[in-house]
Amino acid sequence: MSATAEPETSAPEIPSAIDLREEFESSGVKDVLAELDRDLIGLAPVKKRIRETAALLLVERARKRMGLAHETPTLHMSFTGNPGTGKTTVALRMADLLHRLGYIRKGHLVSVTRDDLVGQYIGHTAPKTKEILKKAMGGVLFIDEAYYLYRPENERDYGQEAIEILLQVMENQRDDLVVILAGYSQRMERFFESNPGFRSRIAHHIDFPDYTDEELLEIARKMLDHQNYHLDQPATAALTQYIARRREQPHFANARSIRNALDRARLRQANRLFETSKGPLDATALSTISAEDITASRVFGIKTRSEAAHP
Structure with a gap:
């Protein structure tokens, strides 16, 4: 064959x-x-x-x-x-x-x-x-x-x-x-x-490069939107101040620091709602971060370098 x-x-x-x-x-x-x-x-x-x-x-x-x-x-x-x-x-x-x-x-x-x-x-x-x-x-x-x-x-x-x-x-x-x-x-x-x-x-x-303050605010909004939260107008102003102040504190870590700040803001928001609500809460109330949830941060109690230089 x-x-x-x-x-x-x-x-x-x-x-x-x-x-x-x-x-x-x-x-x-x-x-x-x-x-x-x-x-x-x-x-x-x-x-x-x-x-x-x-x-x-x-x-x-x-x-x-x-x-x-x-x-x-x-x-x-x-x-x-x-x-x-x-x-x-x-x-x-x-x-x-x-x-x-x-x-x-x-x-x-x-x-x-x-x-x-x-x-x-x-x-x-x-x-x-x-x-x-x-x-x-x-x-x-x-x-x-x-x-x-x-x-x-x-x-x-x-x-x-x-x-x-x-x-x-x-x-x-x-x-x-x-x-x-x-x-x-x-x-x-x-x-x-x-x-x-x-x-x-x-x-x-x-x-x-490090993020600018404006980019960090946009990152914060994106993170909150991903979790179905949002900032009201006073909270947006408060977070803008927070970012500028936090940048001057030790161990600042750009977007990581912002994520941690938002986690704590959500914690304060939840505690605020639990302690103050007197009836059913709608989706807007459950999803809104207010200025007081931001300004309660210890960052607002620490003098920045510019404040320390000009008391």
């Missing part, structure tokens, strides 16, 4: 031209960027960098399909800025973007800190770090406050072991994992100076 010849498989046809605008829409990148614009207030320079990165990746994908010289671009990133400026949210959108463009297999985000990677005793760090990396493969590993991995003042610290494992994986498996390091700008700069291996592996440095 003669062996049946296997049919020849033809190589995929190489396109002579690619419409980048069509690729932008069909890949879903347009949807991700639109969602970023819709969900995140402000952050214009961050959004600009994300759009530029998306354009680069679309062009690289087109070049690959056309058989041009191609190498997977380095996609590891550094997000710097103060707390509450949207770094984790943007990392989630970036994971979605990279997945839609085919640069990572799964598109999930694994968010960790030093405690998730560094062990407490000899032999503990390597398995912890490798387990996290295993979870993150095919997606994005987001390391918040990454500079805490490096503690040169402590001779018995095991952070350096985690750093060495991370650097090796970032170099050798960059086709299957994107690492985003995040933290305060100055501390991250010192971290890169002490660990040049990280700087050489990171191509994209994105700085997240």
